Amino acid sequence: xxxxxxxxxxxxxxxxxxxxxxxxxxxxxxxxxxxxxxxxxxxxxxxxxxxxxxxxxxxxxxxxxxxxxxxxxxxxxxxxxxxxxxxxxxxxxxxxxxxxxxxxxxxxxxxxxxxxxxxxxxxxxxxxxxxxxxxxxxxxxxxxxxxxxxxxxxxxxxxxxxxxxxxxxxxxxxxxxxxxxxxxxxxxxxxxxxxxxxxxxxxxxxxxxxxxxxxxxxxxxxxxxxxxxxxxxxxxxxxxxxxxxxxxxxxxxxxxxxxxxxxxxxxxxxxxxxxxxxxxxxxxxxxxxxxxxxxxxxxxxxxxxxxxxxxxxxxxxxxxxxxxxxxxxxxxxxxxxxxxxxxxxxxxxxxxxxxxxxxxxxxxxxxxxxxxxxxxxxxxxxxxxxxxxxxxxxxxxxxxxxxxxxxxxxxxxxxxxxxxxxxxxxxxxxxxxxxxxxxxxxxxxxxxxxxxxxxxxxxxxxxxxxxxxxxxxxxxxxxxxxxxxxxxxxxxxxxxxxxxxxxxxxxxxxxxxxxxxxxxxxxxxxxxxxxxxxxxxxxxxxxxxxxxxxxxxxxxxxxxxxxxxxxxxxxxxxxxxxxxxxxxxxxxxxxxxxxxxxxxxxxxxxxxxxxxxxxxxxxxxxxxxxxxxxxxxxxxxxxxxxxxxxxxxxxxxxxxxxxxxxxxxxxxxxxxxxxxxxxxxxxxxxxxxxxxxxxxxxxxxxxxxxxxxxxxxxxxxxx
Numbered sequence: 001x002x003x004x005x006x007x008x009x010x011x012x013x014x015x016x017x018x019x020x021x022x023x024x025x026x027x028x029x030x031x032x033x034x035x036x037x038x039x040x041x042x043x044x045x046x047x048x049x050x051x052x053x054x055x056x057x058x059x060x061x062x063x064x065x066x067x068x069x070x071x072x073x074x075x076x077x078x079x080x081x082x083x084x085x086x087x088x089x090x091x092x093x094x095x096x097x098x099x100x101x102x103x104x105x106x107x108x109x110x111x112x113x114x115x116x117x118x119x120x121x122x123x124x125x126x127x128x129x130x131x132x133x134x135x136x137x138x139x140x141x142x143x144x145x146x147x148x149x150x151x152x153x154x155x156x157x158x159x160x161x162x163x164x165x166x167x168x169x170x171x172x173x174x175x176x177x178x179x180x181x182x183x184x185x186x187x188x189x190x191x192x193x194x195x196x197x198x199x200x201x202x203x204x205x206x207x208x209x210x211x212x213x214x215x216x217x218x219x220x221x222x223x224x225x226x227x228x229x230x231x232x233x234x235x236x237x238x239x240x241x242x243x244x245x246x247x248x249x250x251x252x253x254x255x256x257x258x259x260x261x262x263x264x265x266x267x268x269x270x271x272x273x274x275x276x277x278x279x280x281x282x283x284x285x286x287x288x289x290x291x292x293x294x295x296x297x298x299x300x301x302x303x304x305x306x307x308x309x310x311x312x313x314x315x316x317x318x319x320x321x322x323x324x325x326x327x328x329x330x331x332x333x334x335x336x337x338x339x340x341x342x343x344x345x346x347x348x349x350x351x352x353x354x355x356x357x358x359x360x361x362x363x364x365x366x367x368x369x370x371x372x373x374x375x376x377x378x379x380x381x382x383x384x385x386x387x388x389x390x391x392x393x394x395x396x397x398x399x400x401x402x403x404x405x406x407x408x409x410x411x412x413x414x415x416x417x418x419x420x421x422x423x424x425x426x427x428x429x430x431x432x433x434x435x436x437x438x439x440x441x442x443x444x445x446x447x448x449x450x451x452x453x454x455x456x457x458x459x460x461x462x463x464x465x466x467x468x469x470x471x472x473x474x475x476x477x478x479x480x481x482x483x484x485x486x487x488x489x490x491x492x493x494x495x496x497x498x499x500x501x502x503x504x505x506x507x508x509x510x511x512x513x514x515x516x517x518x519x520x521x522x523x524x525x526x527x528x529x530x531x532x533x534x535x536x537x538x539x540x541x542x543x544x545x546x547x548x549x550x551x552x553x554x555x556x557x558x559x560x561x562x563x564x565x566x567x568x569x570x571x572x573x574x575x576x577x578x579x580x581x582x583x584x585x586x587x588x589x590x591x592x593x594x595x596x597x598x599x600x601x602x603x604x605x606x607x608x609x610x611x612x613x614x615x616x617x618x619x620x621x622x623x624x625x626x627x628x629x630x631x632x633x634x635x636x637x638x639x640x641x642x643x644x645x646x647x648x649x650x651x652x653x654x655x656x657x658x659x660x661x662x663x664x665x666x667x668x669x670x671x672x673x674x675x676x677x678x679x680x681x682x683x684x685x686x687x688x689x690x691x692x693x694x695x696x697x698x699x700x701x702x703x704x705x706x707x708x709x710x711x712x713x714x715x716x717x718x719x
Contacts, residue, residue: 433475
């Protein structure tokens with residue numbers, strides 16, 4: 001229809017030309033021509049017909065073209081190793097396309113992808129793209145791009161730019177990286193997730209990223225649509241010792257959104273933390289640490305069958321539309337593979353359109369074949385102080401929604417929550433609010449599943465807007481109780497916050513204990529280790545008790561248990577003042593490069609190193625054995641100098657005390673060691689203390705790498 005109208009206009013203009021050329025002056029003809037063109041510009045076919053005003057006015061033949069040119073529209077170029085690529089987003093195969101470049105070689109394929117090759121690293125080129133077609137004027141556009149820098153040789157990163165360059169080359173995504181210092185990436189307005197290319201493609205990171213305790217600040221990511229985080233997707237990877245502060249992760253839609261990784265496949269996280277604001281508008285699987293985690297068999301027979309999140313935390317704000325969690329949005333385990341979340345917590349705001357959990361939004365455990373058995377999801381030593389809100393259903397203090405599914409092959413699955421607690425408010429607008437698990441809902445062909453919730457407590461408010469659908473432990477289920485195994489024992493619910501619709505759990509046989517801290521039991525969870533379930537928790541190496549708040553984790557590794565190299569007896573070393581015990585070991589005196597004449601070492605030497613120390617560390621070492629504190633000397637061995645020295649009150653504040661260890665007689669040795677001081681073998685004030693102590697037998701280290709150490713010895717004269 002429009003073509004016919006265009007031809008009608010052509011006839012009108014030709015006739016008008018004849019009339020004007022015969023009846024008017026040259027000046028008048030130009031005026032009439034301009035008027036005709038203006039009138040045509042308001043017609044439905046504006047722009048489909050062009051006339052030369054000068055030629056028309058001069059009485060020359062009128063040149064007419066039926067259509068506008070096709071001007072190429074081009075995306076922002078993406079760098080490659082030897083050039084760049086750019087997409088023509090209005091590509092039309094009915095036109096002929098020609099490309100040329102100022103450097104390198106340029107081509108365009110049948111879908112409009114422009115590729116430039118042959119450029120040296122960091123070399124620019126400008127591409128000219130021309131379209132042509134019969135009866136059309138040519139269309140022209142240009143685009144300038146630059147090739148990638150040469151592949152990074154360093155794997156010890158010092159800048160945000162180096163961080164972004166990890167995914168420049170496929171080979172770089174398989175390397176192990178360390179962070180040499182803290183980073184501030186706030187100058188990058190929109191950080192592209194590592195592995196997420198501007199053309200929309202995604203690549204797995206398959207190495208180890210060790211932040212070495214450093215912090216990245218000001219990380220801001222705003223991407224569309226899937227796999228959004230510091231890393232886009234990771235595969236058989238480990239991210240550890242890294243902290244993210246004062247930034248945001250935003251996804252406009254899609255799925256898999258988290259601080260450190262959008263999607264983590266058979267991967268682990270250790271000692272990571274984040275306080276970012278994470279927002280997944282219309283997004284599924286949004287989590288404080290990772291969006292979506294999957295553990296399952298792959299084609300590599302060497303793939304470990306167990307992965308984990310350990311020693312980690314999230315203290316920000318996370319929002320999603322479905323399956324949203326304080327640590328992970330969605331966690332799936334299949335075919336005999338397991339995942340453990342241990343010594344990890346959230347203290348955040350968790351909001352979801354549907355399904356929300358203080359630790360995990362949704363957990364699914366299943367199997368697909370008879371040769372794959374016993375997939376497990378383990379939540380051990382975890383806690384949530386988060387406010388958890390689901391606008392529809394499935395809100396849990398630890399897990400929002402859980403499903404352990406099997407098939408006719410009879411696979412067995414286990415979901416376990418142990419030694420954990422929730423103290424934040426939990427709310428589901430419609431149904432399924434629980435202090436530990438919001439909902440359990442699965443269909444099983446041949447159920448052989450085990451659900452365990454043991455040695456845990458709930459201290460926050462748990463409620464829904466519906467009647468009888470909020471409970472202290474499990475909010476609601478849609479299972480056949482006789483088909484599966486349930487171990488729900490030694491749990492405690494604080495009734496002080498008046499969970500409006502019920503206490504205990506939906507499961508009928510739950511022996512949950514009820515306490516009321518607001519009245520009869522004000523300090524039930526505070527400042528003690530003897531009330532259930534706290535009497536089953538590890539307050540030596542994992543938990544710390546507080547007089548005015550719920551238990552928290554001890555900071556880093558504060559205690560280790562060793563076995564004497566001499567007699568196999570237990571040795572326990574603990575510290576305060578440092579982030580962690582980094583290494584620990586025991587050795588016989590006879591294995592040292594030199595021996596200590598005049599002394600015997602009945603339990604050998606013990607040695608360890610500390611990291612993240614302040615000015616000093618307080619050490620307590622306990623050695624199993626019936627030692628006489630009046631006949632014991634504490635010695636330290638320096639593996640660099642080969643010299644033994646004696647600890648005393650003057651040089652270390654040494655105190656010896658008779659005690660017991662696991663019900664057996666023992667000697668407790670307490671003292672202080674200064675960073676860079678006499679007893680710190682490296683002699684540097686650097687936050688690290690090398691092999692600080694030994695107690696209860698001989699504590700020392702050889703020249704073969706054990707460093708210096710302290711030892712408990714008996715003088716040969718006293719034997």
